[in-house]
Amino acid sequence: MNKNGIISIMPDIIKKMMVHLDEKSYDALQEIRLRARQPLILLIKDEEYGLSKEGICLVQNSYMVSEDDVLCILKYISGFSLYALEDEMRQGYITIEGGHRVGIVGKAVIENNVIKTLKYISAVNIRVAHQVLNCSKGIMPYILSRNKVYHTLIVSPPKCGKTTLLRDIIRNLSNGFSGYGPYTVGVVDERSEIAGCYRGIPQNDIGMRTDVLDACPKVEGMRMLLRSMSPHVIAVDEIGKKEDILALQEVLSAGITIISTVHGKDIDDCRRKPILKDLIENSLFERIIILSNKYGPCTIEAILDGCNHLNTLR
Numbered sequence: 001m002n003k004n005g006i007i008s009i010m011p012d013i014i015k016k017m018m019v020h021l022d023e024k025s026y027d028a029l030q031e032i033r034l035r036a037r038q039p040l041i042l043l044i045k046d047e048e049y050g051l052s053k054e055g056i057c058l059v060q061n062s063y064m065v066s067e068d069d070v071l072c073i074l075k076y077i078s079g080f081s082l083y084a085l086e087d088e089m090r091q092g093y094i095t096i097e098g099g100h101r102v103g104i105v106g107k108a109v110i111e112n113n114v115i116k117t118l119k120y121i122s123a124v125n126i127r128v129a130h131q132v133l134n135c136s137k138g139i140m141p142y143i144l145s146r147n148k149v150y151h152t153l154i155v156s157p158p159k160c161g162k163t164t165l166l167r168d169i170i171r172n173l174s175n176g177f178s179g180y181g182p183y184t185v186g187v188v189d190e191r192s193e194i195a196g197c198y199r200g201i202p203q204n205d206i207g208m209r210t211d212v213l214d215a216c217p218k219v220e221g222m223r224m225l226l227r228s229m230s231p232h233v234i235a236v237d238e239i240g241k242k243e244d245i246l247a248l249q250e251v252l253s254a255g256i257t258i259i260s261t262v263h264g265k266d267i268d269d270c271r272r273k274p275i276l277k278d279l280i281e282n283s284l285f286e287r288i289i290i291l292s293n294k295y296g297p298c299t300i301e302a303i304l305d306g307c308n309h310l311n312t313l314r
Contacts, residue, residue, distance in 0.1 A: 005098030005198075006032070006126060009076040011069045014040070020055030030130075034065045034073065035123040073124055077102060086117045091215070099129035099196020099203030129196050131204055135161070135298045136168040142303045142313055143259075143287050144180040149173060149233055150286040151252070153279075153306070154261040155270055161297030162261040163193050163237055165289075167204055169259060170194070170235050174207020185210045186231035188221030194237055219247040226254055235259040245275055252284065266290055267304065283307045 007015055021029075031043035039062035042049045050062025077094055088094045094102045106121035143150045152169075156162035176182035189195050189212050195202035197214040206212070211229045213221040218236050225231055234251050236244075239260050251258055262276060267290065270276040279285065288304040303314040 005096045005100055005203075006128065009073050009096060009102075011072040014051075014063065014069065017051050017053060017055070017063060021051075025056065027130075029128050031128065032126040033123070034070060034126075036065055036067045036070050038065060038123075039063065040065050067122075070121055070124060073102075074104075074121055088215070089118045090115045092118070093192075095192040095196060095198055095203075097198045097203065099198065101127045101129070101192065101196070103127065129204065130164070131167065132161070132164050132298065133168065133171075133205065136165055136172055139165075139289060139300060139303060139314075140169070140172055140177050140180075142289075143169070144177065146180075149181075149183060149257040149259075151257055151284065151306075152259045152287040152289065153285040154259075154289045154291065155264040155267065156261065156291035157265050157293070158263065159297070160291045160293045160299070162291055165291065165298050166235060166237060166259065166261055167194050167206060170210055170233075171205055171207040173233055173259075174209040182207075182209055183232040184230065185233045185235060186225035186229050187212045188216055188218050188225065188234070188236045189214050190216060190218050190221070191237065194235070219243045222247045222251055226251060226256065231256060233257045233259060237261050238263065240273075240275065242275060245279065248284070258285075266301070280306065287313075 007018055010018065025044060028045045029042060033041040039059050040051050041059055041062065042051055048059055050057045050059040052061055052063055077096055089104060092103060096102055103125040104118060104121050105123050106118040109116045109119055143152045154162050154165060170185050170187060173181055173183045174185045185207065187194055187206065187210055192215055195206050195212045195214065196204045197212060202212055213224060222234055225234055234256055239262050248258055264270040267288065270280060283306050285306040288306045290301040292299045292301045302312055305311040305313050
């Protein structure tokens with residue numbers, strides 16, 4: 001895990017505390033929450049810990065975050081120009097070096113019924129980026145054939161690794177996998193989570209033939225990639241709106257393969273959602289991958305053949 005991006009934005013006092021974290025703790029670190037006038041909290045393997053001068057401790061013994069600490073982090077992120085981050089701040093998060101995402105909360109500034117930016121920032125949540133290379137190795141043979149890449153939908157509840165799996169599929173398609181491909185892949189990364197771009201450069205390994213539209217709405221992004229980048233495959237995260245489906249149909253009619261994700265517990269859960277029900281019953285997706293967290297993120301529950309009445313392939 002690239003920890004330099006995280007350490008570089010911390011106030012000096014917190015930097016000195018983070019020196020005590022070993023590599024094992026960094027590798028398992030999921031979030032760092034800093035709320036003004038509250039204890040600093042680390043989320044490690046879904047458990048909460050505090051941080052003090054001695055290192056990891058109980059939350060009640062953790063360092064108390066000050067307003068200046070939060071402001072200091074924002075200044076480091078912005079290069080000491082908060083105005084430069086205004087566009088990102090209104091989305092509620094900022095992506096930093098290493099692909100880590102910094103969520104922010106404060107007072108919303110509204111203009112014409114739209115959030116213009118945030119001010120009086122009171123807390124930040126640093127979500128630590130983790131790649132799991134080759135986590136898609138076992139499913140690649142199911143979504144590839146000698147002649148094509150199958151249209152694929154990844155169905156997953158929250159925090160079960162759907163974006164992690166999607167990212168690795170993109171990498172394998174882009175670089176080529178076991179004699180299949182390589183393929184030119186276009187990614188619409190609306191929430192900057194797939195590629196984790198920092199100043200336009202992907203911080204995650206998404207392959208050598210992948211083009212990314214960062215922080216771009218899915219519908220506009222898919223159309224832009226079709227017009228300008230000649231992709232073999234287009235990948236997007238978390239479809240669900242009617243507009244998303246219309247854009248997907250445009251991509252399909254152009255002969256481009258779609259790889260996408262959607263929130264859902266299982267295939268029956270998807271069928272209860274009117275838009276997804278139509279996609280499944282009309283066999284828009286040729287492969288449907290069901291994830292869970294039973295044995296950790298990216299646990300494959302089933303791989304379904306969407307074109308053959310949802311026969312289970314695995």
